[in-house]
Amino acid sequence: MSEKRKNDHIDLTFSSRPKEQLLVDNVYYEPILSGHPKHRSRFSFLGHDFAIPLWVSSMTGGAKRAANINKNLAKACEEFKLGMGLGSCRSLLESDQRWEDFDVRKFMPTRPLYTNFGIAQIEQLVQENKLAKIKEITERLNADGLIIHINPLQEWAQAEGDRYYEAPLVTIKKVLDRVSLPVIIKEVGQGFGPQSLAQLSYLPLAAIELAGYGGTNFTLLEQARLSGANSGKYSPKQSFGHIGHRVEEMINWLNQLDSSKMQCQNFIISGGIVDPLKGMFYKKQLKHNCVFGMASELLKYAMDDYEKLSAYLKEVDDCVQMAEVFLVKGDQNG
Numbered sequence: 103m104s105e106k107r108k109n110d111h112i113d114l115t116f117s118s119r120p121k122e123q124l125l126v127d128n129v130y131y132e133p134i135l136s137g138h139p140k141h142r143s144r145f146s147f148l149g150h151d152f153a154i155p156l157w158v159s160s161m162t163g164g165a166k167r168a169a170n171i172n173k174n175l176a177k178a179c180e181e182f183k184l185g186m187g188l189g190s191c192r193s194l195l196e197s198d199q200r201w202e203d204f205d206v207r208k209f210m211p212t213r214p215l216y217t218n219f220g221i222a223q224i225e226q227l228v229q230e231n232k233l234a235k236i237k238e239i240t241e242r243l244n245a246d247g248l249i250i251h252i253n254p255l256q257e258w259a260q261a262e263g264d265r266y267y268e269a270p271l272v273t274i275k276k277v278l279d280r281v282s283l284p285v286i287i288k289e290v291g292q293g294f295g296p297q298s299l300a301q302l303s304y305l306p307l308a309a310i311e312l313a314g315y316g317g318t319n320f321t322l323l324e325q326a327r328l329s330g331a332n333s334g335k336y337s338p339k340q341s342f343g344h345i346g347h348r349v350e351e352m353i354n355w356l357n358q359l360d361s362s363k364m365q366c367q368n369f370i371i372s373g374g375i376v377d378p379l380k381g382m383f384y385k386k387q388l389k390h391n392c393v394f395g396m397a398s399e400l401l402k403y404a405m406d407d408y409e410k411l412s413a414y415l416k417e418v419d420d421c422v423q424m425a426e427v428f429l430v431k432g433d434q435n436g
């Protein structure tokens with residue numbers, strides 16, 4: 103066995119050089135300060151103990167395949183002690199036809215679960231004085247709170263998209279005044295600029311999910327759905343899919359905020375994270391309490407049998423425990 107290993111080492115030497123180095127500013131790899139993880143690291147977020155500091159970012163619901171995907175994701179939350187945002191619950195505002203897709207509390211009885219609504223629907227409910235509906239749906243699903251997604255570019259790029267005319271900041275404040283539930287605010291894949299992030303952090307939100315540029319991008323996706331998208335004709339709207347902010351930029355801005363002014367210091371770092379190590383780098387880089395979030399990467403495994411998702415998350419868990427021990431925040435280096 104040992105001889106085979108020695109031969110493998112010689113044979114594989116030249117094909118085993120890294121192409122890019124995975125490191126981010128202000129996080130260091132410190133190999134002499136720890137041994138391999140002996141005890142599990144635990145993480146705390148939204149009042150819960152997380153085994154992996156991972157959030158299942160809002161995805162699907164309102165389509166036939168969604169029930170199985172959501173069931174798998176919810177089971178994973180319970181097994182691996184994660185938290186989850188449901189996909190847009192908009193269809194539940196109209197009828198209970200797709201209730202089963204979202205009714206996942208039974209699969210994750212002890213974990214944080216949040217409903218999800220778009221800012222356009224919320225603005226309409228505010229105008230009609232019907233915000234109570236949001237609370238009613240959230241409570242009937244036994245969820246802990248609600249997520250509001252802010253997606254002006256997606257709505258605009260979508261043929262059947264909605265418009266809203268009030269600044270989301272104004273609408274969010276109204277929700278916080280009138281709905282007694284924890285609220286998370288997120289983008290859908292193009293992130294937030296520095297002023298938006300600062301203004302959000304001054305509000306008493308449960309958390310802010312960055313949903314940054316670099317992963318799933320709904321402005322591009324909605325353009326691809328349009329008839330004639332493959333005609334080769336360029337639509338000027340497509341350029342709007344290329345604006346937004348990456349996670350790295352947003353972490354820098356958040357680290358510069360005056361924490362004495364921040365009423366919300368819980369963050370879900372997400373948008374383009376496909377590698378748990380990257381998620382852990384970002385987690386170490388941000389000064390505030392946080393977990394990292396994944397959407398599309400988890401979807402790949404959640405579409406099949408639960409066992410595939412569970413096997414993947416076991417690997418993620420292993421990576422997280424290693425990263426927690428060997429990656430050190432810059433400011434701890436003196």
Ligand SMILES: Cc1cc2nc3c(=O)[nH]c(=O)nc-3n(C[C@H](O)[C@H](O)[C@H](O)COP(=O)(O)O)c2cc1C
Nearest residue numbers: 159160161189190251290313317318373374397398
């Ligand atoms: C299939 C799919 C459906 C999504 N649906 C929603 C949604 O209903 N509400 C929402 O807030 N975000 C939705 N998102 C956006 C994700 O929550 C996330 O912000 C975005 O995909 C970026 O993360 P990623 O790069 O890890 O995929 C969806 C993403 C995917 C892949």
